[in-house]
Amino acid sequence: MPARPIRVKLKNELGISTSLPAGEQYLRLQGRGEDLLITCPGPEPELCARFTGGAGRILLLRVPEIDSQMPPAWHASLPADWEDIPLAQAHCLAPGMPVLHYTPASRLFPSIFAPLLARLRPTQLSQPNKSLWLPGPENALIMPELIHAAQEMGLAARRLPANLDPESLIRLLDQERPGLFLSVNFHGLDPYGENQALLQAAGVPVAVWCVDNPLHLLTGQKSQLWKTLPLFVTDDWFVEPLRTLGADARHLPLAASARFFAPGPPCPAGKDLTFVGRSAFPDRDRFFAACRVPQELDEEARALSGREAHFGWWRQRLPDHALWPGNDVRTIGLGAETSSARWRQDCLTALAAMVDLTVVGDDAWRGLLPGARLLSPVDYYSGLAEVYRRASFSLNLTSLLLPHGLTQRHFDVWACGGFLLTDDTPGMKIFPQELARAVIFASPSEAAELLRSLAANPKGKEELRRAWQEHVCAEHSYAVRLRAIIAGSA
Secondary structure, three states: OOOOOOOOEEEOOOOOEEEOOOOHHHEEEEOOOOOEEEEEOOOOHHHHHHHHOOOOOEEEEOOHHHHOOOOHHHHHOOOOOOEEEOHHHHOOOOOOOOEEEEOOHHHHOHHHHHHHHHHHOOOOOOOEOOEEEEEOOOOOOOHHHHHHHHHHOOOEEEEEOOOOOHHHHHHHHHHOEOOEEEEEOOOOOOOOOHHHHHHHHOOOOEEEEEOOOHHHHHHHOOOOHHHHOEEEEOOHHHHHHHHHOOOEEEEOOOOEOOOOOOOOOOOOOOOEEEEEOOOOOOOHHHHOOOOOOOHHHHHHHHOOOOOOOOHHHHHHHOOOOOOOOOOOHHHHHHHHHHHHHHHHHHHHHHHHHHOEEEEEOOOHHHHHOOOOEEEOOOOOOOOHHHHHHHOOEEEEOOOOOOOOOOOOHHHHHHHHOOOEEEEOOHHHHHOOHHHHOOOEEOOHHHHHHHHHHHHOOHHHHHHHHHHHHHHHHHHOEHHHHHHHHHHHHO
16 A cells, blocks of 8 residues: 655745645656756655656755755655755756756745746757837726837837746747846736746846836735835825835826827816716726625715825725735725725715816716716727817826825826816925926816816916926826836846
């Protein structure tokens, strides 16, 4: 009768208890040569025997994080002729040498094994070039702007799939090495850091630009490796909590693209107001499926005015919810999103009764704003600039998921010739304060009063519009942002 397998349960690098699956099918051999490195033999070291026959020296990587959790029987089963080596020595071994790896270990301790396996894989290093690799969905925003900015800077830009698999990435790296791999919202970077490790082993700088709530985006990361990357965030509120987690977080706002929001004729001098936006958080129900907001906190948030019940407020009220790892942070986000939807609807309902308001968006607005003038959505890249130019005033309401956030409207509207009225968010501090103070409001009544005051002084409004346009186009282009990313990733 065969010996019963050793059943082992240990905590991974995120502190989560995990059972080790047993079986020869979890052992993978790569590379050729005389000596053999065993990175992790798994719970049944005797299964490695089929792969070790004929090898010269058999080197066993000793990983204290694993060794300290394995039972005595496991340690006793390790063959005496295996030579122990530490991680630092394993990184000095020749790439392409034979490596036997217990594959589940890559999910347990990715920060250890992903960089090592990337370092030891057979490689055909190509010459670096001045190109930018941009992974992302076909219809993703920001991608066309960054590609155009790269071209303005004399860089070739290459689009890659959002869900880039390691095998495809290896083939690409064997052909060329880009000057920068820029991931927007972690696209192109797998949860366990394998792609990141492959890029870094090939000497390719990697940067991440989070243009949405970064703590929501981090729920998809299952290793510590993301902390080694420059992490750019559009909302500076997140810099402190991210640095507390160990991240290299830096503030980098959104920007404008002259390619898609080129200056045009100035907007009219009327009294109409246009809001362009979705009625709900994209994929809201799926993203927040397991989350529940305490009723008493929701009632407390309802009593607050303006943008007070933002993500930071909800974080203070839910201190037991970890920001990372795991999905606890989504409950904080659900509270902020619920408050944001309420703030947005309350503003639009009140403004519809005070000014000539048009909403450009999805059909769900019909139920939320009965009687309001509603126009169908327009394509961001081919129709939105004209909407902004035709409106006497455009309206911005910033999501409460971003406590200090700015939106694309803060840049696009001014760049193409429109005029923006915006709720008061701390993110406005990046602009000259004499310009910012002239267009912000804290309540719907303030917005209506501001609109009427500006409409009554068309000459002053036009001077203000021109000053905003000149500032945004000169100081806040995507080329300016891309230069900052490249300089910060070197």
